[in-house]
Amino acid sequence: MIPFNKPFLTGKETTYIKEAVESGKISGDGIFTKRCHAFFEEKYGFKKVLLTTSCTDALEMAAILINTQPGDEIIAPSYTFVSTVNAFVLRGAKIVFADSGKDSPNIDVNSIEALITPRTKAIVPVHYAGIACDMDVIMDIAHRHNLYVIEDAAQSIDAYYKGRPLGSIGHMSAFSFHETKNIIAGEGGMLVINDPAFIQRAEIIREKGTNRSAFSEEKSTNMVGSILALPFFRQKLSLPFCMHN
Numbered sequence: 326m327i328p329f330n331k332p333f334l335t336g337k338e339t340t341y342i343k344e345a346v347e348s349g350k351i352s353g354d355g356i357f358t359k360r361c362h363a364f365f366e367e368k369y370g371f372k373k374v375l376l377t378t379s380c381t382d383a384l385e386m387a388a389i390l391i392n393t394q395p396g397d398e399i400i401a402p403s404y405t406f407v408s409t410v411n412a413f414v415l416r417g418a419k420i421v422f423a424d425s426g427k428d429s430p431n432i433d434v435n436s437i438e439a440l441i442t443p444r445t446k447a448i449v450p451v452h453y454a455g456i457a458c459d460m461d462v463i464m465d466i467a468h469r470h471n472l473y474v475i476e477d478a479a480q481s482i483d484a485y486y487k488g489r490p491l492g493s494i495g496h497m498s499a500f501s502f503h504e505t506k507n508i509i510a511g512e513g514g515m516l517v518i519n520d521p522a523f524i525q526r527a528e529i530i531r532e533k534g535t536n537r538s539a540f541s542e543e544k545s546t547n548m549v550g551s552i553l554a555l556p557f558f559r560q561k562l563s564l565p566f567c568m569h570n
């Protein structure tokens with residue numbers, strides 16, 4: 326039997342888990358989350374990093390952030406993992422599949438423009454196995470047609486396009502730390518936001534429609550106010566009532 330993958334362990338995992346448990350804070354955004362955010366922002370120059378529980382969650386956040394609506398069209402490659410498109414299908418979008426190029430399973434950038442209609446909202450290129458899509462061509466098309474670009478960079482940590490880290494080029498990108506990927510956390514993911522216009526809303530969406538993290542940092546006692554404001558936030562942000570994060 327040839328296993329599909331073998332998780333790589335450094336030997337320090339249980340030490341860090343013990344440290345996290347002993348820190349007394351075991352929900353998200355503790356010391357390790359903060360270290361990861363800083364590491365990825367500094368090493369790859371990502372504008373804003375938010376760890377998520379999976380790449381699937383990061384893609385769902387991106388779909389919500391661009392306000393995906395029934396009838397929107399999303400251009401995606403035919404060859405990918407289901408999560409790439411599920412995030413948009415769940416919000417009623419129609420997926421317009423582009424064919425693969427001749428040299429790799431990646432999207433054939435020359436086929437994209439013919440697929441654009443007035444309903445097209447975004448292009449979601451996938452850098453399959455860390456092989457870069459031709460991002461210059463994709464970004465040029467997106468700018469000319471006023472479209473969002475969300476890179477599915479699930480398999481692309483530390484991979485580059487013309488010297489630029491994959492995931493740093495589109496408006497947003499999604500990475501995976503699933504056990505089958507290059508850097509692993511069992512399950513895990515990361516939303517990268519390169520367009521600062523999305524940052525504030527992304528933080529609230531990640532906190533299930535609250536600004537809880539800002540409150541705890543400021544040690545605010547105004548919890549009643551935040552609870553009362555919840556329905557307002559949900560409506561404003563077009564949040565689903567149940568989001569797994």
Ligand SMILES: Cc1ncc(COP(=O)(O)O)c(C=O)c1O
Nearest residue numbers: 379380381406408479501503514
């Ligand atoms: C291209 C692609 N996108 C998204 C995902 C989803 O990643 P996750 O398992 O972290 O949700 C995968 C996982 O294999 C993937 O290969």
